[in-house]
Structure formats: structure tokens, C-alpha cells
Amino acid sequence: MMNTKKLMAFHSYKGGTGKTTCVVNLAALYASLGLKVCLIDFDIYAPSLTSYFGASPKYYIHDLLSGEAGIHDVIVDYSKKIKFDGELHIAFSSPAKEDIHSVKINYDNNFQLKALKQLLTIKRQLLEKEGYDYILVDTSPGIRYWSINALATADILFLMLKINNMDINGTKTMISEIYDSLTRYGLSTKLILNKVQGASPFNAYDQENFNEVQTEIENILDLPVFLSIPCFCDIQFNRDEFLWALNKPEHPFSMKLREIPSLLEEIK
Numbered sequence: 001m002m003n004t005k006k007l008m009a010f011h012s013y014k015g016g017t018g019k020t021t022c023v024v025n026l027a028a029l030y031a032s033l034g035l036k037v038c039l040i041d042f043d044i045y046a047p048s049l050t051s052y053f054g055a056s057p058k059y060y061i062h063d064l065l066s067g068e069a070g071i072h073d074v075i076v077d078y079s080k081k082i083k084f085d086g087e088l089h090i091a092f093s094s095p096a097k098e099d100i101h102s103v104k105i106n107y108d109n110n111f112q113l114k115a116l117k118q119l120l121t122i123k124r125q126l127l128e129k130e131g132y133d134y135i136l137v138d139t140s141p142g143i144r145y146w147s148i149n150a151l152a153t154a155d156i157l158f159l160m161l162k163i164n165n166m167d168i169n170g171t172k173t174m175i176s177e178i179y180d181s182l183t184r185y186g187l188s189t190k191l192i193l194n195k196v197q198g199a200s201p202f203n204a205y206d207q208e209n210f211n212e213v214q215t216e217i218e219n220i221l222d223l224p225v226f227l228s229i230p231c232f233c234d235i236q237f238n239r240d241e242f243l244w245a246l247n248k249p250e251h252p253f254s255m256k257l258r259e260i261p262s263l264l265e266e267i268k
């Protein structure tokens, strides 16, 4: 049977929860498994993929939304630049101030509705006509117009948070204000706890204590935890963390990310 859970978006209440890190690495992992993947930078307000990939494409998501470019103008094929068994195609968001401003201020109702329809059309085109296996979408944190639009097209939402009361409370609000209504249209939300406790000068790592914390969060948010990823200083403080999951496959972070495809298979 065809797997219909094909558009996965990463979102969080706060920035710095690891959305970009996880979405890029998961996209690359799927491509390395032989699949055809489209990675879209929908963090319109603070894009980061141009910097991550050192890219300066001719067209951006902004040109697509304004009608100045088609989806094929925007998508860049990375399959030749990085060796994969499969394919990785990337649509970048423009980091230029005037581009960010131009999509930010366009709150005209007609434009909004058109943009959402356009996203749904592109989703269908890529998945049904062009043989993409997955579309992975990075978004801006918080309740932002473009993020909600991206989430409205998603089948799976990876909701990321750090274990911190501000994150937990904000996430709880977002669950009741956005996700719950999208769930009625078939969105499946998966909670990812990132940067969970490692050893600190004051506490040694304690799995049992962490299980307690995890259960507490599940109770507060009324969602099971899909995956917990520890905090690794070598990732946080490495200047070059490019495609870590591919380049350092034996690293525990990479092993954690490799659990995602199989976890999704199991619960399909």
C-alpha cells in the first residue's frame, strides 16, 4: 500500500530547539536510503538553509509565492553535489531583508488563500506526478502565519521542544490553538524532546530520573514522546556540523535520527 504520510514539517514554540538540524539530517538520511526527497526552507522569517548549504540559488520560495518563479525554478538538485543513493532537492528561502519583508507584509486575504492553495498544489505535484517519496519542511518557531500554512499542508508534524518550562507551556498553548484543529484534518503530531539532559557538573546522567521527566511532559502535553535526543556538546559547539548524521554515522546523535524512519514504519 502506498504510504500517504509524505509531507513532514518540523515546528516548535521557541527557536533553537533543533528543527533545522533535524530536518536537514533526516532529509539527507532518507536520500541516502535511496529515496527522492524535497527539503523546503519555510522558515520565511529567519531562513538558514542557504547558509547551511553555502547556496546562492537564482530563485527562492519568495519568488514562488509572488508568482515570479515556478516550483522547478526554485528547487535545486543536490544529488550530484553530495553523493546519495537517492536524490535530495532543496528549495531555499531568501535571507535578504527586503525579501523577508515582502512576504511578511503581504497579509491580504486573497494572497493568503492563494498561497495555501499553491502549497497544496505543489505538494500534490511533487508527490503524485514527480515521484518524490518525501517532502520535509523547516518552519519558523511560534504561531506565525507562514508556519501555520506549512503545517496545514503537513501529514506529520514533528513538534520539537527542550525540557524547559517556557518551551513546555508554549508548546501546550500551540497544541490547543493550532495542532488540535489540524489533527481533525489528519495531521499526526510527534513530540521530539531535544537536547535532553546529559551529564552536568552537578548531576550525573540518570536514565531513571529522565524517564520520570518524560512521563511528566507526556502528562502535561497529553501526547506520547516520539523520540528523545540527548544534548551533545560536540554538536552544539562544533563550527562545522554539516550533515552530521551522514558524516558521523556512529555518533549517538546520528543513531537517534536513524530511529525516525523505522519508528514511523512501525506506527504507520
Ligand SMILES: Nc1ncnc2c1ncn2[C@@H]1O[C@H](COP(=O)(O)OP(=O)(O)O)[C@@H](O)[C@H]1O
Pocket (backbone or CB within 6 Å): 012, 014, 015, 016, 017, 018, 019, 020, 021, 022, 194, 195, 229, 230, 231, 232, 233, 235, 236, 237, 241, 253
Ligand atoms: N541534540 C543536540 N545536542 C547539541 N546541540 C544541538 C542538538 N540539536 C541541535 N543542536 C544545536 O542547537 C543549535 C540550534 O539548532 P537549530 O537546528 O538551528 O534550531 P532551530 O532550527 O530549531 O532554531 C545548533 O547550534 C545545533 O547544532
Ligand SMILES: [Mg+2]
Pocket (backbone or CB within 6 Å): 019, 020, 021, 043, 048, 138
Ligand atoms: Mg532553524
